[in-house]
Amino acid sequence: GAMGTQLGRAGLEMGGKTTLTHPDAVLAVHRAYAACGVDLLITNTLTMNRANIESHNLEVDVREVNLAGARLAREAAGPGQYILGDMSSTGKLLKPFGPLSEEEAFAAFKEQAGILAEAGVDGLIIETMFDLREAVCAVRAAKEAADLPVIASMAFNTAANGGRTVMGDKAADCARALVEAGAAVVGANCGALDPHEIAEIVALMREAVTVDIIAQPNAGKGRMVDKELVFDMTPEAFATGLQECVAAGARLVGGCCGTSPDHIRAAVEAIGKR
Ligand SMILES: [Zn+2]
Numbered sequence: 464g465a466m467g468t469q470l471g472r473a474g475l476e477m478g479g480k481t482t483l484t485h486p487d488a489v490l491a492v493h494r495a496y497a498a499c500g501v502d503l504l505i506t507n508t509l510t511m512n513r514a515n516i517e518s519h520n521l522e523v524d525v526r527e528v529n530l531a532g533a534r535l536a537r538e539a540a541g542p543g544q545y546i547l548g549d550m551s552s553t554g555k556l557l558k559p560f561g562p563l564s565e566e567e568a569f570a571a572f573k574e575q576a577g578i579l580a581e582a583g584v585d586g587l588i589i590e591t592m593f594d595l596r597e598a599v600c601a602v603r604a605a606k607e608a609a610d611l612p613v614i615a616s617m618a619f620n621t622a623a624n625g626g627r628t629v630m631g632d633k634a635a636d637c638a639r640a641l642v643e644a645g646a647a648v649v650g651a652n653c654g655a656l657d658p659h660e661i662a663e664i665v666a667l668m669r670e671a672v673t674v675d676i677i678a679q680p681n682a683g684k685g686r687m688v689d690k691e692l693v694f695d696m697t698p699e700a701f702a703t704g705l706q707e708c709v710a711a712g713a714r715l716v717g718g719c720c721g722t723s724p725d726h727i728r729a730a731v732e733a734i735g736k737r
Contacts, residue, residue: 464501464718465719465720469495470488472723475488478509478510478521479508479510479523481507482528482531483527483531490535490538493539495724496539499724503547504536504540505549506533506536506546506549507549508548508579509549509551511529512572514568516528519554525574529575529582532548532582533579536584547586547587548575548576548580548586548588549590550579550588550605551589551590552593552594553568556594557597569604576609577609586614587605587611587612588613589602590614590652590653590719591653592616592628593654594629595636596630598617598644599641605645606644614649614715615646616649616651616652616679617641617654618652618654619634620655622661634664634671635670636671637668638667639671639672649672649676650665650713650715651664651665651668651678652678652679653720654681657704658683658696659707661708662707665678669711675715676713678716680708681694681696681719682696682701685720685721693721695721698725698726698728698729701729702734703733709734717730718730
């Protein structure tokens with residue numbers, strides 16, 4: 464389930480830095496999801512790569528924030544629950560569209576993956592990626608840094624026309640390229656889609672590759688309410704959407720923006736454990 468929007472609801476800043484400033488709040492969110500009976504917990508380290516930290520002037524130490532993120536998730540995990548080290552975009556576009564070279568991006572991803580592996584995560588998840596080229600770079604870097612399974616998940620802007628990211632990458636092309644780069648699981652999360660549309664992306668990827676597919680939709684489409692992005696799909700409707708994702712071929716399911724322990728509990732009950 465979502466970490467950032469849960470921290471936001473508690474009046475805290477979203478993002479990995481909160482791991483260091485409010486570790487108890489992050490631990491409480493992990494514990495709430497662990498209590499739902501999930502199999503996997505994801506560390507609060509989404510954009511804690513050097514390129515993203517530096518471009519946002521976050522003034523956190525890459526090593527410290529990733530080690531702490533892994534430690535909190537591990538502390539919350541019960542027997543049979545595994546920890547995934549969370550990674551995402553550098554926040555900069557790759558050349559020629561932006562300022563970042565592939566070498567710089569690769570180095571930032573490799574550094575973060577190495578630290579998370581050292582911290583003892585059970586696998587890595589690279590998610591909310593909207594540029595296939597950057598996602599492939601991240602998967603390669605993660606595979607080079609660590610001998611761990613890597614999950615790669617893209618954020619889609621539309622389920623139409625074969626499913627497209629903001630950068631125009633098609634769902635099937637994403638799935639194939641990410642598997643070729645070394646991903647053990649591929650799929651979709653976040654983006655502009657609701658769970659029903661994510662199920663359409665799952666079906667497209669299911670046809671393209673043989674590896675397991677992951678689906679982590681938002682709690683519906685975000686709506687602007689008083690300058691705030693609101694996700695207000697009910698836990699029951701969300702669980703029904705996740706069932707559609709499973710029916711379309713997803714083997715791993717969870718929630719992104721706007722999901723809460725109530726959403727995840729409803730999903731666990733609807734889909735069943737193991
Ligand atoms: Zn999200």
